[in-house]
Amino acid sequence: MIKDHFTVAVVGCGIVGGGTAKILHEQASDIRNRTGIDFRLKYVCDIRFDNARALGLPESLFVTDYKTVCGDPEVDVVVELIGGKTLAKSVIEEALKSGKSVVTANKALLAAHGTELFGLARENGAAVAFEASCVGGVPIIRTLYDGLLANNINSFIGIINGTCNYILSAMISEKKDYDTVLKEAQKAGLAEADPTLDVTGHDSAHKLAILSSLAFSTDTDLSAIPVEGIDRLDLFDINMADEMGYTVKLLAIAQKTEDGISLCVRPSFIKKDHPLAWVSGSFNAVSVYANNLGHSMYYGQGAGSLPTASAVVSDIISLALGYKETRFDTLRIWPDKNKRLPQLPLDRYSSRYYLRLDVEDKTGVLAQVTHILGKNKIGITEAVQKDPQPQRPVSLVLTTHRTTEAAVRQAAGELRRIPEISKVITLSIVDEAE
């Protein structure tokens, strides 16, 4: 079953595609020494070859039509690294229909159409491998389909967008506001010119959809994931977090309960003694809570050419070693093999909360605040009053006992109706390092 050679076509020679082709071209003998298999890069398919040439890849590999690649019977695997959801989808479909397995890093496509593509792969006796779609080269997908197979996964929490984590880390360490740090990150090439997909949390949501579908063996509905980004975060709350022993991180959170799964992406407070609080700069990490193993964490670069290509090439190797037969065909953890578990509304999300109330004039207001929180059964664990800063009202900062999003939203709505309260900010708190 295991052949002594394996022929690869890379479609899309950008950042990750270029890195993949470079590894296959330059490190082929190292990889052969480890695996016993000769990986042959036969095609680099793109419409422009500036990057391919800059990387020193031989012209003889270059083709412009992906149908040439998909139609070549010698090709064992088509590596889709174009990105986007249109041409990339056509390439993957064409490859699968030709019975070729596919490796992809395309999180947006998989989050939207993964189940459909996995089904198509099966119809055609092929497989889709996608380690590179989440957390770059860190083997988190393998952890879910292999390393933790002896476990029921109860929940996981990820810092899975490097741009957001870089911006938040800089806001904390340099005490600069969001707009300033974003501009600096863009100048340094650490944020896209249009950073929307990253900073609004939607890139994290794509990865959350993929990871949760594997962790919980379910099809997930991307559009039903509540997403909040870092673009409306106030430096004041980030500084308060720091003062109170927390760090603000953009977290992708997945919890399984008896009623279904609860998924969300949101900036949250996380206790400084939780290992995720230590993850700084552009690094990513995922903390997994499993019934037998307990808490484990996987950390590394979530983006970049060679780190992501490391995952792509690992998938190519796995395919050569029988991933299709031993994992993709056999395991029942893939979303196309499972019916969809209910995705609970955010109202059901349960955690501790941070509340910041900007209060014009405190007299008598505190009694109203306590009354509203009490009525909504929200217990207070800590209260801090910050003296007015220039042009600011008094800020009353509260942290709560565990409660639900529904209760907090209800209370926040009522608080906003008090005339002396000009602003109500709520952020959830993650503090269990199980």
Add this chain to the structure above:
Amino acid sequence: MIKDHFTVAVVGCGIVGGGTAKILHEQASDIRNRTGIDFRLKYVCDIRFDNARALGLPESLFVTDYKTVCGDPEVDVVVELIGGKTLAKSVIEEALKSGKSVVTANKALLAAHGTELFGLARENGAAVAFEASCVGGVPIIRTLYDGLLANNINSFIGIINGTCNYILSAMISEKKDYDTVLKEAQKAGLAEADPTLDVTGHDSAHKLAILSSLAFSTDTDLSAIPVEGIDRLDLFDINMADEMGYTVKLLAIAQKTEDGISLCVRPSFIKKDHPLAWVSGSFNAVSVYANNLGHSMYYGQGAGSLPTASAVVSDIISLALGYKETRFDTLRIWPDKNKRLPQLPLDRYSSRYYLRLDVEDKTGVLAQVTHILGKNKIGITEAVQKDPQPQRPVSLVLTTHRTTEAAVRQAAGELRRIPEISKVITLSIVDEAE
């Protein structure tokens, strides 16, 4: 090739064996739902069944003779969880000779006889899986034989003994000396009654031998690994580390150079911004530096019944999914398939260093110290003088630029010959978070 059922015998029903039997007995349907395979626990083999009974395992599984187990043609895998190097070795040999694959957590045995046992497995068409031998249920072995296969691994650093990390964490946070914390850990069941194997660093050395043999595809010589434990650490140096922005950890360090591999276990300073510095209590973690992926880290419980059993059961599942054929038979990374790379003497080890000199009377001594360091080409990055504590001489604390163990040993020897210097402590410093 993949059967719909797989029959398991657990030999040794202690902490990990009990956990393994419990998972297979109680969670069989969950595992079948994920894997599509029916795992059948047929035997629990031991000479006493107190633990097995306490766990509610059915009496019908109990046998006392491992030859019954190894001779039963229905059994697909023998799980050796006896520990030690005598009976455990016989059980594994018997199983392999019967053509049955083996899962084991036995790090001492594998570190000493792994290459031989892998060879025996191959002769008999069987395999040995050993995820549970290092870092409990954290899939670090899989990371080396699967997730990072697209990389050359340059180095790795591990905190791979929970007892030592617990003791060091408590010494730092509670400012208590080694003996006091050890006694408390023993009372709390977090250190063995005879803690020698842990605190002298030899348990870490076993794991280092196993991890480095896979990371560098080489047979390693356990007896050639320089090992230093935490049992002679002074609270003074631990506090100094803290003051200077470091944490003291017992590190297992592996570096690959052009000349060979450099392995050691030793307490070291590690910069507080390195993720390994955050690993506290009984948690373990391994930082891996790979040519494509860069720095990645794997974190979790390194011991305990269910966390370790999680790795054992994952290995059983992998065997059912074809681990023998797709990984053990094919990959060329196993020590029995490779010749031994040279293991460099500790003299060649290169890092920054911390030096503490206890000086009776400072006048004129500093000039001699600077002279000796200069002569040995050791540059100083920081110098701190601590005022005498009760019954203590002045402590002169220095950190150095990168140098070699040979230079530091030579200098320390010369420094010890200065009559006014009563003590010289040297500890290496790890500060690169690549």
